[in-house]
Amino acid sequence: YIHAWQPNGTDVPGWPVHVTLPSSFQIHKGYLLENDMTLVGTPTIAHLSGPSSLDIVERSQFTQITGSGIQPLPYGTVFAYNSNGQLLKGWPVVLPGLLEDYGSAMGPVTEGTDSPVAASTTGNGTDQVATGPVWTPTHLLGANGYSSTTYGSFGAAAASMLDVLNNPNSATSGKLPPGSPVPFATSGAFGRFGGQLTYAQEMIGSSHITGAEEYPQSGLNITQYEVAYPANSSGVAKPLPGFPASHQGWDFFGAPMFTSVTAGGHTSIVEGGDSGAIDAYMPGGSLAPGFPLFTGGWTLYSPSSGDLLSNGQLDIVASTREGYVMAWSTAGNPATNNQWWHWHHDEYNSGLYGLHTRPPGAPRSISWNEKSSSVSFIAPGNRWYTGEVASYTVTFNGLKPPAGYPQGTAISTTITVKPQGQAGSVESIITPVGTQSVTVQAVNTYGLNGHPESINTPGASAPVSSIIPSPLPLSTPSSTPSPSPSSNNHPQATHIPVTTGTTSQTVAVGRDHAVVPTKPKNPTRTKIGPGHKRTTYRALSTLRTQGNRSPDSGNTILWIVLGALVVLLLAASGGVFIKMRHSKVTE
Numbered sequence: 001y002i003h004a005w006q007p008n009g010t011d012v013p014g015w016p017v018h019v020t021l022p023s024s025f026q027i028h029k030g031y032l033l034e035n036d037m038t039l040v041g042t043p044t045i046a047h048l049s050g051p052s053s054l055d056i057v058e059r060s061q062f063t064q065i066t067g068s069g070i071q072p073l074p075y076g077t078v079f080a081y082n083s084n085g086q087l088l089k090g091w092p093v094v095l096p097g098l099l100e101d102y103g104s105a106m107g108p109v110t111e112g113t114d115s116p117v118a119a120s121t122t123g124n125g126t127d128q129v130a131t132g133p134v135w136t137p138t139h140l141l142g143a144n145g146y147s148s149t150t151y152g153s154f155g156a157a158a159a160s161m162l163d164v165l166n167n168p169n170s171a172t173s174g175k176l177p178p179g180s181p182v183p184f185a186t187s188g189a190f191g192r193f194g195g196q197l198t199y200a201q202e203m204i205g206s207s208h209i210t211g212a213e214e215y216p217q218s219g220l221n222i223t224q225y226e227v228a229y230p231a232n233s234s235g236v237a238k239p240l241p242g243f244p245a246s247h248q249g250w251d252f253f254g255a256p257m258f259t260s261v262t263a264g265g266h267t268s269i270v271e272g273g274d275s276g277a278i279d280a281y282m283p284g285g286s287l288a289p290g291f292p293l294f295t296g297g298w299t300l301y302s303p304s305s306g307d308l309l310s311n312g313q314l315d316i317v318a319s320t321r322e323g324y325v326m327a328w329s330t331a332g333n334p335a336t337n338n339q340w341w342h343w344h345h346d347e348y349n350s351g352l353y354g355l356h357t358r359p360p361g362a363p364r365s366i367s368w369n370e371k372s373s374s375v376s377f378i379a380p381g382n383r384w385y386t387g388e389v390a391s392y393t394v395t396f397n398g399l400k401p402p403a404g405y406p407q408g409t410a411i412s413t414t415i416t417v418k419p420q421g422q423a424g425s426v427e428s429i430i431t432p433v434g435t436q437s438v439t440v441q442a443v444n445t446y447g448l449n450g451h452p453e454s455i456n457t458p459g460a461s462a463p464v465s466s467i468i469p470s471p472l473p474l475s476t477p478s479s480t481p482s483p484s485p486s487s488n489n490h491p492q493a494t495h496i497p498v499t500t501g502t503t504s505q506t507v508a509v510g511r512d513h514a515v516v517p518t519k520p521k522n523p524t525r526t527k528i529g530p531g532h533k534r535t536t537y538r539a540l541s542t543l544r545t546q547g548n549r550s551p552d553s554g555n556t557i558l559w560i561v562l563g564a565l566v567v568l569l570l571a572a573s574g575g576v577f578i579k580m581r582h583s584k585v586t587e
Contacts, residue, residue, distance in 0.1 A: 002043055002058055002081070014085030019060050021077070021092065028075060031064040040108050041187070042344050044129065044351030046080075046118035048143035051125035054083045057116045059131050060092070065102050070214055072161075074100035076112050076133035078141070093145035097133030098158050098182070098206075101213060109185050110134060110213075113253065115344060119190040119353035121197060121232040127352065130190075130199055135161075135182045135209060138201060140233075151188075151199055151229045151237045156180035160207040164214065171211030171218045179207035181225045181244050186251050189302075190231055190353035191258025191339035193267050194240065194283035197231040197353075200258070200269045202251040203244070224250050226271055226281055242285025248292060249273020251299070258339035259305040260314055260332035261288050267339055272299025272318055290330065297322040302343040307334035310385045310424065334386040358383040360442035360450035361423070363392075368438075368457045374428045375438045375455060381423030382444045389442040392417040393449075394429055398436030410436070416443075431457055 004015035019039060027033050038061040048055040057080045064075040074097040080088040101110035116131035121140065130151065132138040137152030157180040163170065170176050181203035188201035205223040212220045225244035229237040249272070256271040261280050268280040268288050276296050280288040297320030308315040314332030319325045343349065346357040361380030368375055381387045395414045405411075413432075420427055431438055441452035 002039070002056065004056075004085075012083075012085075014083075017081055017085045019058060019079055021062060022087070025092075028064055031066055031075070034061065034063040034065055034102055034111065036061045036108060036111070038108050040113040041115035042349055042351060044116040044118050044344070045348075045355070046127040046129055046352060047120070047125065048080060048088060048127060048129075049082065055088060056081045056083075057118065057129050057131070059112065059114055059116055061108060061111060062092075063100065063102075063111055063133070064094075065100055068103040070099060070101045072099055072165075073097065074133060078116070078129075078131055078145075080129075080145075088143075090145045093141070095131070095133050095136075095139055095147075097136040098154065099135040099161055099210065100133065113185050114138075114183060115187040115255070115351060117188050117190060117255075117345070117351045117353070119197065119199075119231060121190075130188050132183065135184055135206070137180075138183060138188060138199075140199075140231075140237075149233045149235065149237050151201070151233075152182065152203070152227070153180055153236050155236075157182050157206040161210045164207050164210040168215060170207075171215040171220060174218075174220065176207040176211060176220075179205035179223070181227045182206045182209070184209060184250075185253055187255040187344075189256045189258060189340045189345070191267060191269075193228060193258060193269060193339075198228050198240065198258075198269075199231045199237075200226065200228045200256045200271075202247055202254065202256065202271050202273070203227050204250065222250065224248070224273070226256070226269060226279065226285075228269060228281075240283070240285075242283070243281075245281055245285035247271060247273065247279055248277040249275030249299075253301060254299060255302050255343065257302050257305060257341055257343075259316075259341050260336040261291070261305075261316070261330040263331040263333075265333045265336045267336070270303055270305070270316065272303055274298040278303055278316070278318060293318075293328050295320050295324070295326055297324060304343070305332075305337055305341045306384070307337075307386055337386070338383070356446040356448065359448035360389045360444045361385040362451035363427075363440045363442065363453045366440065366453045366455045368455050370458070372428075372430070373433075373457075374430050375440070375457065376426055376428045377440060377453065379419060379421055379423055379425045379427050380442045380450055385423045388422045389419050389450075390445045391443050392419065392427070392429075393441045393443060393452075395439040396432055396435045397439065398434065399432055400434035410434075 001016040001018055004012040006012055039058060041059045044057045046055050046057055047053050057078065060077050060079055062077040065071050076095045076097055077092050078095060080091040082088060104110040112134040114131055116129050118127040118129045120126060121128050126143055129141045130138050137150040137154055137157060139147045140149035140151065141147055160177050160179045163177040183201055184204050186202045188199055190197060190199055203225050208220055208223045211218055212222055224247040226247045227244045228240045230240065251271055251273045254272055256269050258267050259270060260266060261268050261270065268282055270278065270280045272278045276294055277292040278295065278299060280291040282288050293316065295318060299318050300321055303316050303318040305314055305316050307313065308327060312334065314330050314334050314337055315327055316330060317325065317327045340353065344351045345353060346355055348357050360382055361384045363377035363380060366375065366377040380389060382389050393414060394417050395412055397412045398410045399412060401409050401411045417429065435457045437454055437456050439452050439454040442450035
């Protein structure tokens with residue numbers, strides 16, 4: 001089953017979904033259906049039906065095989081569902097494989113365990129999904145399940161496997177034919193690398209894994225490679241220059257990440273493994289300076305990257321199967337850490353490239369200065385504590401209302417304030433008279449809200465018995481000149497840029513005014529007094545803090561998806577012939 005829950009823990013309508021084959025599904029002649037009722041991989045989110053859709057893709061354990069043990073030409077099955085839990089048209093799809101080992105000591109590992117990943121490789125807003133059977137080049141599948149690309153050569157991998165199976169001496173003597181990289185118990189990732197969108201995955205040599213599996217007494221080593229392909233390829237994708245590159249260790253159940261680990265800010269491909277090392281590859285296939293990093297154990301899933309110390313340097317964190325968590329500082333720039341920084345891409349584990357999931361951080365060290373009647377805090381960043389936020393939502397609570405309201409009444413007002421600096425700078429906001437508390441919340445350029453921080457600001461002269469919205473202005477428009485700060489004992493206002501609706505204006509917030517000036521004379525400072533428009537007020541009791549959601553996330557975070565295609569793999573003289581719905585690829 002695939003489950004999807006609401007934030008309150010109840011099932012999303014239409015979920016859970018029982019991942020099962022439809023009654024009309026036909027098994028290939030001469031094949032058996034493997035059904036271990038296991039979903040090993042992480043589901044993936046993808047926009048398969050268009051930019052506004054949310055679909056879920058899962059690689060299932062339904063496999064068609066000709067018998068137990070190592071068998072050639074298996075078929076894997078991939079499912080895709082819409083946000084209502086309904087199977088997408090044309091799905092599930094069947095993927096041709098090269099080799100599978102059913103009934104091995106590793107169970108589902110040798111039957112296929114990859115987690116699909118998705119990206120809009122064409123840039124049109126509709127995603128494609130990368131997934132495939134075990135020991136088989138990865139397919140890139142469209143929304144309708146058609147395969148447009150394989151990341152690697154079926155023909156080259158099949159030829160080397162058949163050569164080893166037909167010539168046992170090649171395995172026992174160690175004189176193997178040239179192999180081709182194929183995935184085994186690893187998953188891929190997308191990211192911009194060397195100036196283009198790239199698909200990367202750790203793979204193993206096809207001839208070595210065939211010899212080691214079929215002839216365990218041979219003592220063959222299993223060779224590992226990091227392979228990178230142009231994401232938007234057609235037919236058989238060719239690796240980028242310098243790849244495949246030798247990789248230290250097998251990244252069992254793992255996947256790479258794309259992040260910056262060098263001073264130049266260029267993206268590297270970072271991959272862990274089971275031999276105690278983490279490698280980082282630069283364009284051209286060479287290792288980044290300072291790598292490999294050594295864990296002394298087996299890295300699980302993917303490392304993660306971020307600025308742990310908020311010091312402007314990118315850090316890498318990894319956990320090992322032995323139970324250790326390790327962290328390293330790099331020369332990378334956190335501002336460029338926006339490609340694939342985490343297992344399955346992001347904090348939602350969505351598997352979808354380009355999804356914005358990181359909100360701004362919380363305002364830190366928030367303080368109240370009674371003398372200047374201001375609230376100060378250390379600015380967060382656009383993504384956690386990096387960059388500059390888009391704006392701050394500031395709420396003044398417990399204000400004294402204008403004349404005409406019952407005694408003991410208080411109001412609140414919320415304004416949008418533009419930032420004055422990057423993460424780590426100090427922001428200050430002048431508060432209106434009578435404010436009893438201030439709440440500050442950062443908003444980033446993707447519309448995601450950070451954690452709000454509040455502070456008490458003693459200033460009310462009367463107890464607050466009720467909170468109501470005020471339809472009246474705090475200051476009444478007048479043609480009289482604005483009094484000087486010195487004549488009324490009011491501190492001069494701080495000129496704070498804000499956004500109201502779609503118009504960028506400026507708010508002057510003073511001891512007893514919180515107003516929007518129509519035409520401020522000074523771009524950085526202004527006086528307070530008549531001749532200003534009122535602010536908008538609303539009941540404090542109706543204020544709500546929004547969840548940290550991406551604008552394109554829909555009403556419910558369902559994100560978990562599945563992709564594949566129906567293809568027919570036939571044996572043909574001189575190699576392997578693949579017939580796809582969209583095109584033919586012959587090798």
